[in-house]
Amino acid sequence: MKDELALSCPVPAGRYEQVLMAHGGGGRLMHQLLERVFLSAFSNPALDTGHDAAVLDVGSSRIAFTTDSYVVRPLFFPGGTIGTLAVNGTVNDLAMAGARPLGLSAGFIIEEGLPIETLERVVASMQGAAKEAGVAIVTGDTKVVDRGKGDGIFINTAGVGLVEHGLRIAPAAVQAGDAVILSGDVGRHGMAIMAVREGLQFESAIESDCAPLSGPVLDLIGAGVEVHCLRDLTRGGLASALNEIAAGAGVGIAIDERQVPVREDVRGACEILGFDPLYVANEGRFVVFVAGRDRGRAVEVLRRHASCEAAVTIGHVAAGDPGLVTLRSLIGSTRILDMLSGEQLPRIC
């Protein structure tokens, strides 16, 4: 050893010139990709609202329109299938615009060699999910690709819904004093998938929270709750959703970690793999920003639904710190809850 330790540091990593898996992870890399490639090319008022669904004027009516693709592995997991995700995901994107779902499309990209029986199980699960959500699959498309060029089956769904109220539900409607309400425990879907993939054994299987959310949302609106913004907590989880809204609305959001429900088996799986449940994907959870005076009624209405029986107020919108999400930690200090850079990667130790 020299007396003085040598000091040096790596060179800067270049800008990624290829798409990485992390570009689809729901974190900051994905947002950079959206802005660099898609938003800059497609920019228009409906897209630029940054909402889960576009709201369009059709004559005297307003409709919500959305699409999503599903590439999940494994195809079947505790609590759902790729098919139930494809239906509920699109129903929920419509719900997050405050719309009543009217009809869905379903596009299938199937890899050569997939057993027909597998396809039948997926389709049956989709029909069951559509029935539960009160929506019909009204059009579709099928393509088959060579063996090795798909992952069994990919599904794209699109949906149209009717906006039957005069509320303006968007990040821009969020304002200081709003209450932030979470519809239930977080992290279940992501850890259900990880537990199957990694062969983690628990006393009972972690089940995905996959569920349709239009019922609870329409009830909130029907009850006269002043809803300002809705966001389902898919890729990137609660933390990413709150950051998206804080940035889109130009407000600060303060939440209390002690109020965020996380099931014990989910916490355990997260501990083992080094994940933070606040960043883990969900398929049946959302946050709703409501006028502060309506928080009690909003929680009460949500709790009437089985999928939202653990609904709870987790924080509020603060006047200062635009774009920043802060979290009061379990032991009482305050820190920033940042957006994830890419995917959560398992840690060494």
Next chain:
Amino acid sequence: MKYMDEYRDPAAAEAWLKAIRGLVTRPWTIMEVCGGQTHAIVKYGLDELLPSQVQLLHGPGCPVCVTPLEKIDRAIALASRPDVIFCSFGDMLRVPGTDRDLLSVKASGGDVRIVYSPLDAVEVARRNPDRQVVFFAVGFETTAPGNAMAVHQAKMTGVRNFSILVSHVLVPPALEAILGSPTCRVQGFLAAGHVCAVMGYREYEPIAERYKVPIVVTGFEPLDILQGVYLCVKQLEEGRAEVENQYARVVSADGNRPAQSVVSEVFEVVNRSWRGIGEIGASGLGLREAFADLDAERRFDLSAVGPRPEPAECISGLVLQGRKKPNECPAFGIRCTPERPLGATMVSSEGACAAYYRHRRKAEG
């Protein structure tokens, strides 16, 4: 969660903070050695809650951060070969090499796989007999037993297409390097509980004695860390310099003998380069001659990938030695972010810069 919630209890945390406040009479500087401890400290905001006289410095104990650039470049070279399946723990994939990282190699068609255990990589080798499988064996004493076991098992069961790229480092030599520096500010250490679970804590006793520095073996939960700080401050205030064990529920004086045994069967102590710090004598583990045929650096011709100069754009070397806080770097949060890191300390979830960026930007940035 049993055995976890007890160590995150806010009332108990406040009691320990009160005890520390009642103890401290003057400024003290304590280094937490392990990146996992840094992560917990920043995540739970422990350093904000401590009295201002107790300053925590972040140590070199993030395995991702200290793996040298040359090793990353060699990993990238191996992962780029069409005949190789390259297996790694997840958080090594984003560490920048000279030109790119392992995630970019994967996006370019390299077969890069995340595994949770080196034994999984041996299994990958068994299932792919026509491919070469290389496991990136990084980490401190914590991961060495598992990696040694994988090597041992591959050798004993005749898995000929398996090898490891070794970059193991050892904690005690790093502590001595920090303490031996003329600019050392560290007055006490929180030693890494996981490392001591394997190695025990006897090897720290000569260091505490020689450098007159208290070393408290400490766990990773908020209450572990607060209790570790308490014990360390108490020694400092009383003028003692001993090894104490806060993490007695996991750590014993002698550690895990079977784990040590497999490590010493497979590995031997070698000189090792630390990213951002430089070479430290006898600070790493390399494969013994008997296992040389499982050494990826011998199996593959990597002579073209030599040591590269590292421009001194960032201060991660100073951060790793506790001489600077991440937010004292002019590039912090501006030219250096988790998306575009200048140094590995901004990459790993255990890296001090990334922990500060995620949790503390506003407070001090």
